[in-house]
Amino acid sequence: MTFDYARYLAAKTTVDDRALNRHVLAELRRLMPAGAPRVLEVGAGLGTMVARLLDWGVAGAGEYILLDADRQLLDSSRRWLSDWAAARGLRSDLLPDGLQLGDLRVRLVHDELGGYLEGAHRAMADVLIANAVLDLVDVPAVLPGLLRLLVPGGVYWFTINYDGETIFEPGHPLDDQVMRAYHRDMDERVRYGRPAGDSRTGRRLFHHLRVAGAPALAAGSSDWVVGAGPDGSYAGDEAYFVGSILSTIQDALGGREDRVGSADLDGWLAVRRRQLAAGELVYIAHQLDFAGRSPG
Numbered sequence: 001m002t003f004d005y006a007r008y009l010a011a012k013t014t015v016d017d018r019a020l021n022r023h024v025l026a027e028l029r030r031l032m033p034a035g036a037p038r039v040l041e042v043g044a045g046l047g048t049m050v051a052r053l054l055d056w057g058v059a060g061a062g063e064y065i066l067l068d069a070d071r072q073l074l075d076s077s078r079r080w081l082s083d084w085a086a087a088r089g090l091r092s093d094l095l096p097d098g099l100q101l102g103d104l105r106v107r108l109v110h111d112e113l114g115g116y117l118e119g120a121h122r123a124m125a126d127v128l129i130a131n132a133v134l135d136l137v138d139v140p141a142v143l144p145g146l147l148r149l150l151v152p153g154g155v156y157w158f159t160i161n162y163d164g165e166t167i168f169e170p171g172h173p174l175d176d177q178v179m180r181a182y183h184r185d186m187d188e189r190v191r192y193g194r195p196a197g198d199s200r201t202g203r204r205l206f207h208h209l210r211v212a213g214a215p216a217l218a219a220g221s222s223d224w225v226v227g228a229g230p231d232g233s234y235a236g237d238e239a240y241f242v243g244s245i246l247s248t249i250q251d252a253l254g255g256r257e258d259r260v261g262s263a264d265l266d267g268w269l270a271v272r273r274r275q276l277a278a279g280e281l282v283y284i285a286h287q288l289d290f291a292g293r294s295p296g
């Protein structure tokens with residue numbers, strides 16, 4: 001990876017804040033169990049979602065597990081979340097396996113999702129969350145086991161599922177070729193020894209959720225839309241976020257002469273990075289959110 005992934009996830013926070021579908025979020029609020037629910041977030045990264053849900057009054061008490069395959073990110077999440085809490089005047093205490101945020105006990109679990117689902121130490125959850133994650137796994141293989149982690153009547157909220165459309169504006173003659181190759185790379189990706197992605201995860205989730213016995217009760221788009229303001233600057237750290245997307249494309253396609261020639265790719269990236277530096281680049285990614293209940 002040619003960029004700082006923790007900084008990328010932190011920079012993504014404001015982009016996700018705008019993108020998360022409010023109709024689907026309202027359904028999550030309606031379905032959310034009262035009291036002190038046990039929440040499991042898979043592929044939780046830095047933990048920005050638990051911070052958001054505290055801010056938005058969706059979570060407050062109970063237990064919230066952050067599960068991720070990247071130990072370094074989980075280590076960074078303790079510091080990131082306690083800094084976040086300090087900035088809001090929220091009481092936080094570091095604990096051996098996580099931290100306390102006000103009345104919410106946050107536990108960090110280092111595991112790969114497929115292995116976790118096959119293992120003996122799975123925790124049952126009232127609420128299951130996956131944000132910008134299901135497009136990184138083999139959904140038909142993973143979804144049934146994932147939904148089995150929910151108690152009867154439990155709730156899922158699967159958000160920011162990529163759905164086959166990335167747009168950069170202004171247009172460039174090589175856009176279609178680059179995006180076709182990028183999508184092919186997603187479709188063929190293997191991580192942790194397993195198939196790991198589908199460039200059309202979003203639209204296919206309607207079917208996968210129905211087949212798994214947990215059809216969506218609410219669905220809607222959650223597109224990332226990033227552009228500079230009138231003064232030419234991007235909000236927050238969003239220029240870094242878009243730069244990281246460009247680096248992801250570079251990492252995926254560099255050396256794949258059969259898909260995009262290196263001179264073409266370098267030229268395309270140079271134009272996009274110049275436009276980003278000048279505040280002229282608009283980036284849009286189409287994604288979908290879903291909420292529903294456990295099977296049965």
Ligand SMILES: C[S@@+](CC[C@H](N)C(=O)[O-])C[C@H]1O[C@@H](n2cnc3c(N)ncnc32)[C@H](O)[C@@H]1O
Nearest residue numbers: 009043044045068069070111112113131132136
């Ligand atoms: C795009 S990031 C999203 C992180 C976080 N949900 C967010 O929106 O900020 C994807 C996260 O999923 C994790 N991940 C990807 N594949 C995984 C797997 N098979 N098992 C567990 N974690 C995984 C990565 O380590 C990464 O932290």
